[in-house]
Amino acid sequence: MFTSLLVIFTSSLVVIALFHRLRLPPVLGYLCVGLMVGPMAFDWVKDSDALPLIAEMGVVFLLFSLGLEFSLSKMIALRRVVFGLGTLQVLISGAALGALLMLAGVPTAAAFLLGGGLALSSTAIVSKELGSLGEIFSSHGQNAIGVLLFQDVVAVLLLTLVPVFAGTSDQAWYWALPLTLGKTLLLFAGLSLLSRWVVPHFFHEVAASRSAELFVLLALVIVLLTAGLTHLIGLSPALGAFLAGMLLGESHYRHQIEADIRPFRDILLGVFFVSIGMLIDLRLFASHGVLILGLTLGLLLIKAGVVALLVKWRGSDNETAWRSGLALAQGGEFCFALMTQMQQNNLMPADLGGLLLAATFCSMLVTPSLLRMAPRIAARLHRKPNEEARLEEISALNAQAKKHVVICGYGRVGQSIGRFLRNAQQTYVALDSDPVRVQEAAVAESTVHYGDSQRADLLSAVGLERASLLVIAVDNTGTALQILLAARRIHPSVPILVRTRDDDQGPELKAAGANEVVPELMESSLMLASHALILLGFPQQEVQERVDRIRSDRYQLLHGFYPGAEDEES
Structure with a gap:
């Protein structure tokens, strides 16, 4: 396992540095690393059995961070998006994709189960990219996050239905559905009580100790403990982490918690994207490249169209509708787990599974670029009303x-x-x-x-x-x-x-x-320095001349910076 992680981190270091130079999203870099080190390429990662668990922790930390941004009051305001738009998106997209799979020869039950899986989008990619673009709280960003939260619950339900349809479970689907929803409500109620009456006391004691190490440990324990408890009751650990983060979002310690877990989140999330890339068989692109391209385009168009029409029907403008559709157009990471389980239970042919995995991967691969081009794409597709x-x-x-x-x-x-x-x-x-x-x-x-x-x-x-x-x-x-x-x-x-x-x-x-470019940091430094000279007794005319000279030299005197241990950009 040590060698596998060393290979992944070293490869990621080189590739992400290159992608940074090329101004490409890091997510694409991690996915490419997975393709490169996976068994279908260089096969550098041999003992990768523990990677899925490590990778899942990346999604858990990401959802916890996202939950910190969404207070309970914001989530209540989003309830129509989560349960209204989310329900309609999964049902309509799943039905449309399931019908197409039936036409392709997949049995009815398996087709609609797989259609539901393909209707899910990538929580990890969409959340990370919307956050990096500063669009989490935009209209289309809130639509996307609300639907993704509902999809996390649906993903758990779909995974529990696989053995039901395969005939290896004694539980019927009409019992599995209310049981999953009941567990979610129970989890929310329990976390609400803990976040209100128990967790604040721990944070108060740790903050009083003024120990940064204890604060980091407490934040990690809360994330991992929440994910573990959620997993024990048969729900998605990422969903539990989000609920915990959301309930802690009202805390005075929210910003410190977020800063403490950010390094763990970013590194583990990178491992998650690498693990996704490792699942793809590159040989399929050589033998069925055109078919995979067609499946990818079909998936993107169907899902984007369904979401855009639903958002528009709910009263939003056309730009918000299309940008919401583009954000949710890709397949999701839960679909990989669903297809793997369906193949193990003989619910779908292995050759079809490989093609759908490749198409889902390709849809995820283009998502960061789609989100960056979304304003121009939405403007070309349709202008806003009036x-x-x-x-x-x-x-x-x-x-x-x-x-x-x-x-x-x-x-x-x-x-x-x-x-x-x-x-x-x-x-x-x-x-x-x-x-x-x-x-x-x-x-x-x-x-x-x-x-x-x-x-x-x-x-x-x-x-x-x-x-x-x-x-x-x-x-x-x-x-x-x-x-x-x-x-x-x-x-x-x-x-x-x-x-x-x-x-x-x-x-x-x-x-x-x-004609003129005014850099904020340089100008603020220049103003502080000029006031310092005036307070020291320098003549105001001489200070003004010095300031004018530095400006005419394009701030050359102010260039150069010795970064300290706590400096980031300033």
Whole structure:
């Protein structure tokens, strides 16, 4: 086992470093490592019997972290998504996929059992990618998380039904269903009592000891103990970990718990993705590549279409519907376990199982890229309701605007710039993609509009062709670059000011057409240093000259940083 883990970690170190350079998601790297070290490629991992258990712990830690982000009140607010949208998605997707499997010659019971398994999505990949993209609390993010939680319960039910349909269990399906749901409610009630009356006392005592080691140990014990208890009663350990995290999400120690378990979560989750990659037979891609591609596309299209239609039917806009569908389009890790059990119980042919495993793997492989391309895909598939009318309304509101400032991104920085401009009697128009922020700002300001600043038609609607300045104040450099390129196509000569976190992307933004790039970290350091010199008695004129000189040298004096043991980025 030691040798297997050494091979996995070493290979992951090299591949993830390469993927980081290529700006590719780490999840893809781990899946590729699994393909590479698996028995169908180099076969470097021999004794891998214990890997599934280690890999499952990665999903457990991930769901616990996710639960910390979702308090009980948020989950109550999501109940219509979890039980409404989740139920409809599993039933309709499972029925559609089961019917297709029946047409392919799979027996009826096995077809619909397998269809239910294929209807499940990847909790690990979707949760991790939505978190890294900062979309967990977006409309489509909450739709995806709510459905995934319901799917975790369904996954347990499907696994318990395999021996029932195979004839090796004495329990009928109509007993298995209420028993699983009853266990889930019992688990939730028990964890609620523990999180309210018992666990806070432990955290209080450990916090009073001021021992970081004890705090980490307590966090690990809670995660593993919850997962173990859930497994003992026949439910998914990941589901129990999520419920525990959710109930602890109201605690004062939530942020410290999350920081303590993050290293364990990320490493173990990497092992999980590697173990998924090891299940795939690469020889199938050589002999049945076109068929696997067709199955993958069919799975993605059916599931994405079903979810999009359901979300749209429930009253959401088209962009949210399609982005929810794209997030849940892939197959899931539970499907691998279900197909393995079905093959062991002779419920499905081995050759069909291999093809479906490969197609499910491919759907998971493309998911990180799909989530990153989702805004553009959703915009091409369908625009939001009344979007043309909304663009015309924005254009009409700003038709008379001339020599104004356009602000892309109305967060803390954008709002501060707006206040300065308003104080100087300078008109401006702001765009932001956060509907809640725009709704709150619109109460006091009529010049703030909702929309994606990367869209050329929206920039034209706010009168960029007649503007005297464009300020890009978004906090993502990739998004800022796309806005910059779109703006230059519309107005090649407008001055553009771009805000960044540091000076690393300055040359790239300058090359794309930015007139000025203002790095936050450099500017804040410069302001603190200038105030320090003034307090030390230096003449204000001399301090200002020094500041101007450093700015003209592109902050060269401030470059270089000796990282300490507790430093991450600052």
